[in-house]
Amino acid sequence: MTGVETTLYEHVGGREALHRLVADWYPTVLADPLLHPLFGDGHPEHIDHLTAFLAEVFGGPTTYTDDLGGFPALLEAHRGKSIREDRRQRFIDLFLAAADRTGLPGDSRTRTALRDYLDFGTEVAVQNSHATADTDLHPCQEVPRWHG
Numbered sequence: 805m806t807g808v809e810t811t812l813y814e815h816v817g818g819r820e821a822l823h824r825l826v827a828d829w830y831p832t833v834l835a836d837p838l839l840h841p842l843f844g845d846g847h848p849e850h851i852d853h854l855t856a857f858l859a860e861v862f863g864g865p866t867t868y869t870d871d872l873g874g875f876p877a878l879l880e881a882h883r884g885k886s887i888r889e890d891r892r893q894r895f896i897d898l899f900l901a902a903a904d905r906t907g908l909p910g911d912s913r914t915r916t917a918l919r920d921y922l923d924f925g926t927e928v929a930v931q932n933s934h935a936t937a938d939t940d941l942h943p944c945q946e947v948p949r950w951h952g
């Protein structure tokens with residue numbers, strides 16, 4: 805967006821705010837009857853991995869790409885999961901609820917970016933989760949950078 809000086813990452817409160825959000829969201833995913841069958845009892849490292857991924861998407865440090873496997877790791881995580889639309893929507897709803905609970909800024913820059921990115925990112929995850937060949941994969945083949 806023209807004239808905006810800060811990255812989205814800085815604008816939303818940096819790693820601390822994103823970590824707070826993901827750490828609040830993850831237990832609600834594990835406790836959710838619709839999502840539990842997919843996530844099982846979870847993996848504690850998921851919180852740090854998703855935090856790093858979102859930080860990178862929003863213009864923060866590139867830790868996910870540099871140290872955590874980058875886009876190939878993300879692809880691998882969703883491969884074969886056959887994510888259904890109702891589960892995709894629940895994933896988003898729980899994320900937005902956690903954003904409210906943890907006090908992520910309520911301004912339109914933050915909320916528009918969050919909603920738009922979640923719509924996009926979950927579409928990518930869903931498509932890739934159904935792919936049986938590389939040609940079925942979503943065309944976005946890298947960690948996206950979301951400018952808002």
Ligand code: HEM
Pocket residue numbers: 839842843846847850853854857872873877878881882885887891892895921922924925926929930
């Ligand atoms: C914005 C959309 C999404 C993003 C950014 C995202 C990101 C991630 C990341 C970073 C990981 C961990 C990979 C690693 O360990 O490096 C992961 C794993 C996973 N994701 Fe997603 N994801 C998205 C959407 C979804 C959706 C919609 C579902 C299902 C409803 C889903 C289900 C899973 C599952 C089941 C795992 C494995 C978790 C585990 O190891 O315990 N993801 N995702």
